[in-house]
Amino acid sequence: MKAIVIEKYGGKDQLKEMELEQPVPGESQVLVKLHATSVNPIDWKLREGYLKEMMPFEFPIVLGWDAAGIVEQIGENVKGFKKGDEVFARPETTNRGTYAEYTLVDDHLLAFKPKAISFEEAAAIPLAGMTAWQCLFDFGKVKEGDKVLIHAGSGGVGTYAIQFAKHKGAYVITTASGKNADFVKSLGADEVINYKEQDFEKEVENVAFVLDSMGGEIQKKSFAVLKKGGRMASIVEKPDEELAKEHGVTAEMVWLEPNGKQLEEIAELLQAKKVKSIVGETFPLTEQGVKDAHELSESHHAKGKIVIRMEQA
The missing domain is CATH 3.90.180.10 (Medium-chain alcohol dehydrogenases, catalytic domain)
Structure with missing residues (x-):
């Protein structure tokens, strides 16, 4: 072959x-x-x-x-x-x-x-969709009414995370370039932060969950937007434990665990056209x-x- x-x-x-x-x-x-x-x-x-x-x-x-x-x-x-x-x-x-x-x-x-x-x-x-799912729900415990921040909403994991969070009934904020603002809104984003022109940490507060797909300074700044008891899942690098303690939040790097049953749940949403x-x-x-x-x-x-x-x- x-x-x-x-x-x-x-x-x-x-x-x-x-x-x-x-x-x-x-x-x-x-x-x-x-x-x-x-x-x-x-x-x-x-x-x-x-x-x-x-x-x-x-x-x-x-x-x-x-x-x-x-x-x-x-x-x-x-x-x-x-x-x-x-x-x-x-x-x-x-x-x-x-x-x-x-x-x-x-x-x-x-x-x-x-x-x-x-x-x-x-x-x-499979990889991007289940990564988004496990970050949001297995680790993040995101539920209806939660305010969430998803970085890089137009990327592979971001596009699914926006849709899953919105389907759950969360209020979804995402970062994207201005040219992708309409695209991420079409996926269900309630609020779009243009990262080229706005500092997200000055625009967002009291968030229950952050999905970090960027790492570095963006990850560090994300601690400040979380409310006490909030959660941050990173898919790129292990978050700073001291910063997590300082802000009273839980932050971890999430590695995907392949899961056929979870993929079946996602498949049902796709078949019903609730997610694309x-x-x-x-x-x-x-x-x-x-x-x-x-x-x-x-x-x-x-x-x-x-x-x-x-x-x-």
């Missing part, structure tokens, strides 16, 4: 096309013929070598951890899925990711693709296509999710 791999850490020029053996499913695994995957910051951070101690994988490494496609083969203990089913998933993080024509997924991580959406839209959801998947740009599964997709992701200016489409699909 065709795959895009890295054989050593480095820049996007390390991305190479390679023929690999088609994987064989274990007892509780499903082989998925991929139609689409997507790019997330973890992809190029691992490519650069920033995560090599946390994820000491053997080369060659196939990046990518979003899957949308059709079941090709099932392991002997798999129940509930069969060849031909349209599915999507956030597979376990291994050195055999989803920049490939086929990938293995443990059956408990798999969910049926909503019929109302395309494979490209499905591929955009935002695909920004789509690239082919070629060396150049994946390099271009990484370049866009690293720019931090992508709108919605960056999707890679398999030529065979």
Whole structure:
């Protein structure tokens, strides 16, 4: 099968096309013929070598951890899925990711693709969507009536976080550039802070929850907008414990835990059209296509999710 791999850490020029053996499913695994995957910051951070101690994988490494496609083969203990089913998933993080024509997924991580959406839209959801969900609800305990601040609302995680929080009945404030203000409002944002012209910490106060996808100074300034007892989830760096104590809040870095049942809940919202998947740009599964997709992701200016489409699909 065709795959895009890295054989050593480095820049996007390390991305190479390679023929690999088609994987064989274990007892509780499903082989998925991929139609689409997507790019997330973890992809190029691992490519650069920033995560090599946390994820000491053997080369060659196939990046990518979003899957949308059709079941090709099932392991002997798999129940509930069969060849031909349209599915999507956030597979376990291994050195055999989803920049490939086929990938293995443990059956408990798999969910049926909503019929109302395309494979490209499905591929955009698992990692970013479940990250937003787990930050807001598993950690943040966001409920109806809460005021929340979501940084970078037009990005991959932000687009889902705005919609999930709004669906729950929260009052949603987000930061975005002026050109994306109407876009994030269309997703449900009640208030938009133009980060190029406004200091969010002067505009916002008494927030129950902050979703930090920026880190650095933005994360530090975010402590000041939280009310006592508020919560901050960061998806980029561990928050300062002393600052959290000083402001009387709880702040943690949240790592996604793949979860098929949670993905099913999100799928129901998508099927009912209560939430939509935002695909920004789509690239082919070629060396150049994946390099271009990484370049866009690293720019931090992508709108919605960056999707890679398999030529065979």
